[in-house]
Amino acid sequence: xxxxxxxxDIGEGTVEGEIVKWLVKPGDRVKADQPIVEVMTxxxxxxxxxxxxxxxxEIRAKEGEKAAVGSVIYTIGEDGEAAAAAAAPAAAKPAKRxxxxPAKRxxxxPAKRxxxxPAKRxxxxPAKREPERREPxxxxxxxxxxxxxxxxxxxxxxxxxxxVRGSGDGGRITPADVKQAAEGEKPAAPGPEPAPExxxxxxxxxxxxxxxxxERVPFRGVRRKIAEHMTRSKQRAAHFTYxxxxxxxxxxxxxxxxxxxxxxxxxxxxxxxxVIKAVIPALRKxxxxxxxxxxxxxxIVLKHHYHLGVSVDTEQGLIVPVVKHADRRSVFDIxxxxxxLAEAARRGKVAASDLKGSTFTITSAGNLGGVLAxxxxxYPEVAILGVNQIKRRPVVAPDGQSIVVRDMVYLSISLDHRxxxxxxxxxxxxxxxxxxxxxxxxxxxx
Numbered sequence: 001x002x003x004x005x006x007x008x009d010i011g012e013g014t015v016e017g018e019i020v021k022w023l024v025k026p027g028d029r030v031k032a033d034q035p036i037v038e039v040m041t042x043x044x045x046x047x048x049x050x051x052x053x054x055x056x057x058e059i060r061a062k063e064g065e066k067a068a069v070g071s072v073i074y075t076i077g078e079d080g081e082a083a084a085a086a087a088a089p090a091a092a093k094p095a096k097r098x099x100x101x102p103a104k105r106x107x108x109x110p111a112k113r114x115x116x117x118p119a120k121r122x123x124x125x126p127a128k129r130e131p132e133r134r135e136p137x138x139x140x141x142x143x144x145x146x147x148x149x150x151x152x153x154x155x156x157x158x159x160x161x162x163x164v165r166g167s168g169d170g171g172r173i174t175p176a177d178v179k180q181a182a183e184g185e186k187p188a189a190p191g192p193e194p195a196p197e198x199x200x201x202x203x204x205x206x207x208x209x210x211x212x213x214x215e216r217v218p219f220r221g222v223r224r225k226i227a228e229h230m231t232r233s234k235q236r237a238a239h240f241t242y243x244x245x246x247x248x249x250x251x252x253x254x255x256x257x258x259x260x261x262x263x264x265x266x267x268x269x270x271x272x273x274x275v276i277k278a279v280i281p282a283l284r285k286x287x288x289x290x291x292x293x294x295x296x297x298x299x300i301v302l303k304h305h306y307h308l309g310v311s312v313d314t315e316q317g318l319i320v321p322v323v324k325h326a327d328r329r330s331v332f333d334i335x336x337x338x339x340x341l342a343e344a345a346r347r348g349k350v351a352a353s354d355l356k357g358s359t360f361t362i363t364s365a366g367n368l369g370g371v372l373a374x375x376x377x378x379y380p381e382v383a384i385l386g387v388n389q390i391k392r393r394p395v396v397a398p399d400g401q402s403i404v405v406r407d408m409v410y411l412s413i414s415l416d417h418r419x420x421x422x423x424x425x426x427x428x429x430x431x432x433x434x435x436x437x438x439x440x441x442x443x444x445x446x
Contacts, residue, residue, distance in 0.1 A: 001077070003052060003075065004075050005073060006072050007039065007069050018040045018065070018224070019066075020038040020040050021038040022063060023035050024056050026059055027055065027056065028055070030056060031053050032049075034049060036056075037073065037074070040225065041352075054077050055076065057074075057076060058075045060074060061073040144166070144173055145171060145173060150173055154173075159178050161173055164178060222314070222317045223317050226317045226318060236380075237418070238416055239376070239415075240422065240425075241375075243372055244413075244426075245411075246432075247407070247408055248390060248407050248437070250438060250439055265336075267339065269335050270338070272334075273338065274439060275364075275387055275432075276326055277334070278432050278435040278442060279362070280327045282432045285428075288302070288419055289424075289428055290303050290360050291419065306327040307322050307325065307357045308323045308326045309362070309378055310363075311363040312341065312342045313365075315346070318363075319355070321342070322354060322358045341354060360381060362384070362385045362387060366387055370389055374412060386411065386414070389409070392405055392407055413428070
């Protein structure tokens, strides 16, 4: 019999995965442990391998589709197994009819004899006679499809999900549908299915004019996961951003002095490890920034471990691998771990375990330019720090009597105002600034 490969639970609490890319096609012969398909869940792209050698008989999920954990996504077997499997249900149909026929005849016989004459007259009556109306049997109501966050929002707004028409994939109810229902508006209905290729109107002859060409790129994989995550963050967290200017001249000097030693150990030393080392003591001093809000239980969860997520720019979009136990690592050790995680993320080979458990996130686009940015919180965290470009420019010296050239940077932190107030954000950033402006203090605080 062919083997039905069911989508496994790839990560903690995974309920579905997106089919990113099939590495085989029906009819291909494969070896045991050969990569078959790339599946994404929670920003991790994982290659699933064949459980045995054989022939790919059927692929049941298309690229870009989401498959539920436990659902069959392909079958593998040998020649002839597919035909035998398909023929089995067909062979069973006559037996089903033979078994049902006597029982059906026995059940219908008395009623047929008693009502034969009236039934015959009714059948011969003019077509104008209105047939008897019977109330159709109604199926048992099914539970509306909606994410837990959407259900919480509906409860807060007093909306019955049973009364809401979902506009998401497969009729899933989205937060926008709930809000429209709460405002008394009719949610937008799902768009029509695209017409088959043969039914689509033929393209107008002639080359398109300049400015009228379009290209459609599938919205899936990492890009769609980022969109879902960012939308959830903006809908749930009350964002505000605080910006601080920091003189990092001494950090620049320290990094230049340490680079040769780091290179001898095969380490690429950037400014980010110094920022991470400055953030840790500030998080200890202001633990509300190293937390998350459990809305269901009405509790703020303070975390006394320091797993720092660091955004990495890849061809697919931003990935946020996590430096675990950053407080226990040296500057060189953090730099080494950042290099490992960044390389794995850009190759699309980062492990799912390296993408989970962050307590605070840092995003840096300083190497690309720009003055500052207002980053979106990596929900359910309550804070994210943006590191912008370091620029040499003239500033007033501390004595207030002269102008000096210094290395300056803007740090911008976005926070969830439900948990963190503006005053606390300012105090936190002052602590980070104090540590970065004289990196010798990092040694004392560590």
